[in-house]
Amino acid sequence: MFAYEKKLQYPVRIKNTNPALASYIISQYGGPDGELGASLRYLSQRYSMPYPELQGLLTDIGTEELGHLEMIGAIVYQLTRNLTDEQIKSSGFAPYFIDHTTGVYPTAASGFPFSAGALAVKGDIIADLTEDLAAEQKARVTYDNILRMSDDPDVSDAIRFLRAREIVHFQRFGEAIRLAKEKMDQKNIYYTNPAFDR
């Protein structure tokens, strides 16, 4: 089960309102490579994983991703404090504002609401862990792209932290594939699916 800790993983302290940036960064809340999808992907994949290293790693990274979801929510919240009508009209934030005011809603920057279609749970060790490697890279690129757009050092600071985590997670998932492979059929790891075949 999960118990709440009343703090973020990394400080989010944004001084200036910036609705344009908020409208991009919301993608990491509910977009295709966002933190909500990441946490659901890992926390759901773990059930069919047969080895303790894989069950543990997916639980622990999935939990950290929930902390990242909270950080992204905090960034969007702080970027949209005390908005004026003029700021909303001139920033491109208006379409989001019409639907959600300044509430934090899981959607892609392009306006598509959160969809489980952007994550996969295949119930197979190699397929799922390879998906996770790709997922970490796609999230890393999204953070690269946000850094390109960001003109606020307060925002870039927190985004840079989140980007660094994607690289560490990629490393650990890669190691997990290696550990799993050691336990699978040594001649042909595709001979059975240890997540299903007994």
Next chain:
Amino acid sequence: MISKNQTAQTASCEDGSGTMPSCAPLAVPYVPFQQKGAKKYSQTDALNNGTLFPGLNLPFRMKVPGRNAVDSALSELQALEFVIAELNLYLDTHSDDQEAFALFQQYVKMEAEARKKYEETYGPLTLTAAAADQRYRWLEGCWPWTDCEEEKR
């Protein structure tokens, strides 16, 4: 069990590199295994860089002005907890690394002391801590998504 030639060797490659088998089955993705004894940052540098390991610190070309995120009671606690979280993931794939486990234990102890001090001044971080208080203080102070630390500096 991890076979000897996979992770047991200690730092035979440079810090930013890992070990690979000399021959490996086809059609499987491989990521080099991080070696035991990899260099580690202090908790402050770890939080600032988003990783405990200099070998995994691979920043993007867009320069972000260097800043120290650890400048308050809360961020000092966050730095300790970050090292614990990072060691947790490392130990998930290196469970036989006793040196890393000893460091993990050491940081958990430091975090518990720092947390106790923090909560005495700023209020409970968990419901368990809230229950140990003289009265119900869970609703006091700011919630994490507001700029809490601004108020506490």
